[in-house]
Amino acid sequence: MNAPTTLTHLVPEIAQRAVPQALLDALAARFGAQCSTAMVVREQHGRDESSFEAPPPAAVVFAESTRDVADAVALAAAHDVPVIPFGVGSSLEGHLLAVQGGISIDLGRMNKVLAVNPEDLTVTVQAGVTRKQLNDEIRSTGLFFPIDPGADATLGGMSATRASGTNAVRYGTMRENVLGLEVVTASGDVIRTGTRAKKSSAGYDLTRLLVGSEGTLGIITEVSLRLYPIPEAISAAICSFPSIEAAVRSVIQVIQLGVPIARVELIDHHTVRMVNAHSKLGLREEPMLLMEFHGSPSSVKEQAETVQEIASEHGGQAFAWASTPEERTRLWTARHNAYFAAIQSRPGCRAISTDTCVPISRLADCLLDSVAEADASGIPYFLVGHVGDGNFHFGYLLDPNDPRERQVAEDLNHKLVTRALGLGGTCTGEHGVGLHKMGFLVTEAGTGAVDMMRTIKRALDPKNILNPGKIFSL
Amino acid sequence: MNAPTTLTHLVPEIAQRAVPQALLDALAARFGAQCSTAMVVREQHGRDESSFEAPPPAAVVFAESTRDVADAVALAAAHDVPVIPFGVGSSLEGHLLAVQGGISIDLGRMNKVLAVNPEDLTVTVQAGVTRKQLNDEIRSTGLFFPIDPGADATLGGMSATRASGTNAVRYGTMRENVLGLEVVTASGDVIRTGTRAKKSSAGYDLTRLLVGSEGTLGIITEVSLRLYPIPEAISAAICSFPSIEAAVRSVIQVIQLGVPIARVELIDHHTVRMVNAHSKLGLREEPMLLMEFHGSPSSVKEQAETVQEIASEHGGQAFAWASTPEERTRLWTARHNAYFAAIQSRPGCRAISTDTCVPISRLADCLLDSVAEADASGIPYFLVGHVGDGNFHFGYLLDPNDPRERQVAEDLNHKLVTRALGLGGTCTGEHGVGLHKMGFLVTEAGTGAVDMMRTIKRALDPKNILNPGKIFSL
Numbered sequence: 009m010n011a012p013t014t015l016t017h018l019v020p021e022i023a024q025r026a027v028p029q030a031l032l033d034a035l036a037a038r039f040g041a042q043c044s045t046a047m048v049v050r051e052q053h054g055r056d057e058s059s060f061e062a063p064p065p066a067a068v069v070f071a072e073s074t075r076d077v078a079d080a081v082a083l084a085a086a087h088d089v090p091v092i093p094f095g096v097g098s099s100l101e102g103h104l105l106a107v108q109g110g111i112s113i114d115l116g117r118m119n120k121v122l123a124v125n126p127e128d129l130t131v132t133v134q135a136g137v138t139r140k141q142l143n144d145e146i147r148s149t150g151l152f153f154p155i156d157p158g159a160d161a162t163l164g165g166m167s168a169t170r171a172s173g174t175n176a177v178r179y180g181t182m183r184e185n186v187l188g189l190e191v192v193t194a195s196g197d198v199i200r201t202g203t204r205a206k207k208s209s210a211g212y213d214l215t216r217l218l219v220g221s222e223g224t225l226g227i228i229t230e231v232s233l234r235l236y237p238i239p240e241a242i243s244a245a246i247c248s249f250p251s252i253e254a255a256v257r258s259v260i261q262v263i264q265l266g267v268p269i270a271r272v273e274l275i276d277h278h279t280v281r282m283v284n285a286h287s288k289l290g291l292r293e294e295p296m297l298l299m300e301f302h303g304s305p306s307s308v309k310e311q312a313e314t315v316q317e318i319a320s321e322h323g324g325q326a327f328a329w330a331s332t333p334e335e336r337t338r339l340w341t342a343r344h345n346a347y348f349a350a351i352q353s354r355p356g357c358r359a360i361s362t363d364t365c366v367p368i369s370r371l372a373d374c375l376l377d378s379v380a381e382a383d384a385s386g387i388p389y390f391l392v393g394h395v396g397d398g399n400f401h402f403g404y405l406l407d408p409n410d411p412r413e414r415q416v417a418e419d420l421n422h423k424l425v426t427r428a429l430g431l432g433g434t435c436t437g438e439h440g441v442g443l444h445k446m447g448f449l450v451t452e453a454g455t456g457a458v459d460m461m462r463t464i465k466r467a468l469d470p471k472n473i474l475n476p477g478k479i480f481s482l
Numbered sequence: 483m484n485a486p487t488t489l490t491h492l493v494p495e496i497a498q499r500a501v502p503q504a505l506l507d508a509l510a511a512r513f514g515a516q517c518s519t520a521m522v523v524r525e526q527h528g529r530d531e532s533s534f535e536a537p538p539p540a541a542v543v544f545a546e547s548t549r550d551v552a553d554a555v556a557l558a559a560a561h562d563v564p565v566i567p568f569g570v571g572s573s574l575e576g577h578l579l580a581v582q583g584g585i586s587i588d589l590g591r592m593n594k595v596l597a598v599n600p601e602d603l604t605v606t607v608q609a610g611v612t613r614k615q616l617n618d619e620i621r622s623t624g625l626f627f628p629i630d631p632g633a634d635a636t637l638g639g640m641s642a643t644r645a646s647g648t649n650a651v652r653y654g655t656m657r658e659n660v661l662g663l664e665v666v667t668a669s670g671d672v673i674r675t676g677t678r679a680k681k682s683s684a685g686y687d688l689t690r691l692l693v694g695s696e697g698t699l700g701i702i703t704e705v706s707l708r709l710y711p712i713p714e715a716i717s718a719a720i721c722s723f724p725s726i727e728a729a730v731r732s733v734i735q736v737i738q739l740g741v742p743i744a745r746v747e748l749i750d751h752h753t754v755r756m757v758n759a760h761s762k763l764g765l766r767e768e769p770m771l772l773m774e775f776h777g778s779p780s781s782v783k784e785q786a787e788t789v790q791e792i793a794s795e796h797g798g799q800a801f802a803w804a805s806t807p808e809e810r811t812r813l814w815t816a817r818h819n820a821y822f823a824a825i826q827s828r829p830g831c832r833a834i835s836t837d838t839c840v841p842i843s844r845l846a847d848c849l850l851d852s853v854a855e856a857d858a859s860g861i862p863y864f865l866v867g868h869v870g871d872g873n874f875h876f877g878y879l880l881d882p883n884d885p886r887e888r889q890v891a892e893d894l895n896h897k898l899v900t901r902a903l904g905l906g907g908t909c910t911g912e913h914g915v916g917l918h919k920m921g922f923l924v925t926e927a928g929t930g931a932v933d934m935m936r937t938i939k940r941a942l943d944p945k946n947i948l949n950p951g952k953i954f955s956l
Contacts, residue, residue: 225686367680460667
C-alpha cells in the first residue's frame, strides 16, 4: 500500500493537446449554432461536481442525433483531438474535465424515449434522457426504472459510470439493468451491443464492457433498459438506533436472512440534523435507517415485521411508517437532498465524497473505524450509505480556501479506501474512478488487471481521443 | 440475412497449426505424469456434446494448480501453439474441438472449494468444481448456488459460456452471479478481476468481459460466486395445457405481473412422453409447465395461487403439487434428464440443440411457428424451455448416418434463429457461440460489434493461441 496521498497528487495532470483551428472551423461548418466556443458554455462543460479544476474544452457540440455524435467524433479523430461526452454534469470524480484539452459533446438534447415495450418490461432511450424524465414518461405503463443516483443524471452518464443508488440492494445497478447500447466508437462508427432478450451467450459482453468505461471506449448514444412493475404495495419506514453499529448490525442480519428489502439507507446523526434543517423535518437526531419494502400487501407486511423484529433486537426504536405516497416521497426526497443539505450546513464549503463498498459482513468494521477517524479529524462531514450493498459515502465538508482541510480529508479517504480494500472491498461502489481514484484502482485491481484495461483501451482507441486521462494513465 | 446454411458450412474449418516436439518434450519435463499424449486421452478431450468432429489435441495437461495452468500456457505461447481449457466436456457447440490443433488443459483436478463466506453469501472455488459438488459442499451453510445447466458442468466452464438454466428467471445467469475471477492470460500471467463487494464502479468490467468469452481471452482458474439463502419454503407444481400456446401465454402473463417465480419450464407433449419412458413417471402427455416457487410460506402460497389462477384462465388443468423434497427432486431430475430421455427415445441418434431467446412478448410467435416447421419436417425432436426468460431448446434427434436429416435440422435451426433475431432476440441464450453459431453472431451483432470483439481478441491474445477459431474467424 502506498503512503497517504498528498495534495499535489490530486491536481490532475494537465497536458493539453492542440485543438487546431481547422477542427474548430470544420465543427462550425458542420454544426452551425449547435457548436459553441463561448467561454461561459465551455466553462460550464469543463467541470463537474468534483473539486478538480482544469482549463475548459475548446468547444462544445450540442448533439441532437447519433449522426451528430458520430460526425463530431470523426472530425475530432481526424485531428487527434480528445472528445468528452457530457450529460448533466453531475459526475463526482472529475470525469468531465478536459485534462488533455479537446471538445465536449453535450448529449442533453438527445432526450427522447424511443420505444417502450411494457409487455417485455424494456425501454430504449436516447442517452440524454434523465432518470426522472424516464419515470415520468412511463408512469402510465405501471412500470418504473429503479436506479436512482442522487442527481437526476442522464441514463447515458449513469451507464458510463455504472451508477446505482438506493434501490440497488433489490434491483441491482446499471450493470444488471442495461440490456444493450448504441455506441459511437473512436473512429466515429456506430455499433449496437446486446438485444432485447433477457439473456444471451452470443460473444463478448460488449454491453458490460462499455457500462462503466467512463467514456473512454465509446460514446453511448442509446440505452435499452430493464423496467419493473410498480409494486402492488410499497411501504417505507424509519427506525432510530442507539449507535451506527446497532443500525449496521441490523442491516447485516436482514441481508443474510434473504429479506428482499427494496431500500435500506443509513443516515448518521450529523446528517439527520442537516436534513432536518434543510427539509423541515423533525426526525430524531440519532443514527437512522430509512427503509422501503416492495411486493404484495402481505409480503410487504411480512418483510416489515421481520425487519422490525431484527431492529428491536439491536435496540432500534421509534419504528415509524410512512404509509401515504406523499409521506414516502417527502422522506426519500429528503434522503436524496442529503448532499445539498450538507453543503448548506457549512456555507461556502465543497464536499469530497468517498464511495467504498465492502462485503456486508465487514461493513461494521469498515464503517466504525472510519467514523472514529473522521470524528477525530475535526472536519465536518455527512455520512449516508446504501448499507444493504455494503456501500457508504462520507462527505467531508471543506473550506475550499484551506488546503490543510483538503489534505486532512484526502488522508481520511486514503485510510478508508485502504481499509476497505483490505476487507475485500472496492474503492468505488458507484461513482467511478475518474481522476480521483486512479491510484486506488491499481492497488485494488493489481497491475496485471489494469494493464489488461490499458491494452483494451489502446486497441479500441489507438489515438487516445476518448475521454483521455481518466481511469488509468496510458 | 444469408441463405440457409448448407451442410458443408458445418464442417469446422480445420487448419492445424504445428505442435513442435520441443513443446511436447517441455510439457513432459514440466508435468511428468500430469501430461498425456495417449490417443484415448487426447480423443476424450477433443470432442464435446456437439456433433462436430476434428482431430484431437496433441497432448492433455491435467492442471492441479493455477501455476500449472500458467506454466502450460507460457510453454505453449513460446511455441505459438493453441491451448483449449477443458472442464467436464459438456459443451454443446464445439467449444472444445482442437480445430487449429494444440493442447488441451484439463482443469478437472482443480476441484477445491477455496473459501465459503456464508455471512456475505459468497464462495470462491477452483474452476474445476462442478455445480453439484459446490451445492453438496455448502449444504450445511443453509445457502445454495442456483445456476443449473443440464449437465453437471464445472463452474469454470459455466463462466466461460455464460451458462444459465432453470433458475435464471429468478436468480439470473452466470453474468449476474460471478463476482470475480482469477484468470491466466495469453502470456501465462495471472490476473484477478472483481472483488467480493456486491457492486463496484472500479474500471472496466473485466469479469463480465471474460464471462462468456469461451476460453478465447484467458483461462479461468478461480471463480467467486454469489450464493443465496435456501428459501424457507419451496414448492413445485406441474400444470398441463391444451396447447403450447396456452402454456406460453400463461407464462408471459406471470412474468408481466412481476410474480417472482423461481423456475418455469415448458415441456412439450413429445418430451413428456420421452421423460415418462425414461424416468418412469406417469405425467399427462400434454404440453406442461413445471414450476417452482421460493420464499416465505405465505409468499410461496400467494405466488402459487396467482399462477394457478392465470393458468386456469388459459385452460390449464391438473395443477398438481410436489410438496415433499423427494417428489420435487424426482420431477426436476426428470426435467434435467430430458436430453438423455430424448436421446434414448431414438437409439443411436445424435441431438442438435437450438438455443434462441426472445423478448417474452414474442415468445409465442417465435415458438409456435417453429413448432409447425419442426412438425412438418418429420424429424423427431424434443422441446424444453426456460420460458420465463424467453429461452427454449428444440433438440432435433438425428440419424448420424443420414446427412439429409442433418441438413433438414440445420435448415430448421436457421429458420428459427432468423425468426428470433427478427423478433429482437439472440441466437444463443446460454450455450454460447462455439463453432456452430459463428455465422449467426455476425447477423445478430452486426459487423461493427463483431469487429470490436476481434480487436479485443487480437490485443489480448496477439498470437491467437487461446481456443482459436471459436466465436468468430480472425
